Amino acid sequence: MRKSWLRWTLLGVLALIAAGCATYPDQATTRQMAEKMVSGDFTAPTPALLKRLAQDRSQQICSKIAGAELTQAEADEVLKLARASIKYPASGKLMGDWKAGNRLAHDGAGDRIQGGRLEKRKENGGLCQNCHALAAGEINVGNVGPSLTGFGAQRGNSAAIVKYTYDKIYNSWANVPCSNMPRLGATGHLTPEQITHMVAFLIDPQSPINRK
Numbered sequence: 001m002r003k004s005w006l007r008w009t010l011l012g013v014l015a016l017i018a019a020g021c022a023t024y025p026d027q028a029t030t031r032q033m034a035e036k037m038v039s040g041d042f043t044a045p046t047p048a049l050l051k052r053l054a055q056d057r058s059q060q061i062c063s064k065i066a067g068a069e070l071t072q073a074e075a076d077e078v079l080k081l082a083r084a085s086i087k088y089p090a091s092g093k094l095m096g097d098w099k100a101g102n103r104l105a106h107d108g109a110g111d112r113i114q115g116g117r118l119e120k121r122k123e124n125g126g127l128c129q130n131c132h133a134l135a136a137g138e139i140n141v142g143n144v145g146p147s148l149t150g151f152g153a154q155r156g157n158s159a160a161i162v163k164y165t166y167d168k169i170y171n172s173w174a175n176v177p178c179s180n181m182p183r184l185g186a187t188g189h190l191t192p193e194q195i196t197h198m199v200a201f202l203i204d205p206q207s208p209i210n211r212k
């Protein structure tokens with residue numbers, strides 16, 4: 001008597017689990033539903049801003065859910081796309097003016113939504129200070145990214161370092177796929193010329209970044 005009660009209960013539980021699995025949408029469908037809900041509810045002051053909701057191929061790869069890790073092939077694809085996106089200034093010179101770079105690195109304005117409008121500026125700021133420590137002794141700095149204090153003093157100014165730094169700022173995913181550093185040149189936030197100024201700011205021995 002007791003045994004058959006147990007058997008029926010077990011069977012019932014198994015049937016419930018099977019029914020649950022059969023009706024629960026798979027990961028891709030759940031994701032589609034969630035994306036539809038988010039985009040359906042999203043409003044923007046100008047329709048052009050809604051384009052930001054459409055992910056490019058790299059963002060799709062980088063948005064894997066539930067902490068899933070990238071496969072080697074996915075990481076390679078993000079690196080390849082990022083490297084292909086990089087444009088160099090017409091002059092071919094990657095080291096600009098460190099003074100202009102210093103100003104831009106501390107400037108967090110441009111492309112913000114303020115009072116329901118997209119902020120328009122002649123020149124966007126570099127946002128570096130939001131995430132990085134810059135010259136020694138500056139107090140109001142971010143720590144999302146590593147400290148850049150002494151960057152050029154530690155690494156020197158070889159052509160390879162200059163190119164690495166330019167590429168990093170232009171599209172940070174060119175060497176760290178899906179990093180939390182924005183792709184400042186590739187998204188059009190900064191121009192190639194502005195990036196050359198920030199390269200000089202990080203590398204020039206005269207720059208406050210490299211002074212004790």
Ligand code: HEC
Nearest residue numbers: 126127128131144145146168169172176179180181182198
């Ligand atoms: C939203 C935060 C954020 C902003 C804004 C940002 N970075 Fe980064 N940065 C990071 C993170 C996180 C890393 C580490 C991961 C990586 O290398 O991509 C990083 C790494 C770097 C590196 C590589 C450091 C190394 O040791 O080789 C450089 C150089 C750099 N950032 C420069 C800049 C400059 C210059 C700016 C402004 C134009 C900037 N970053 C803006 C977050 C940011």
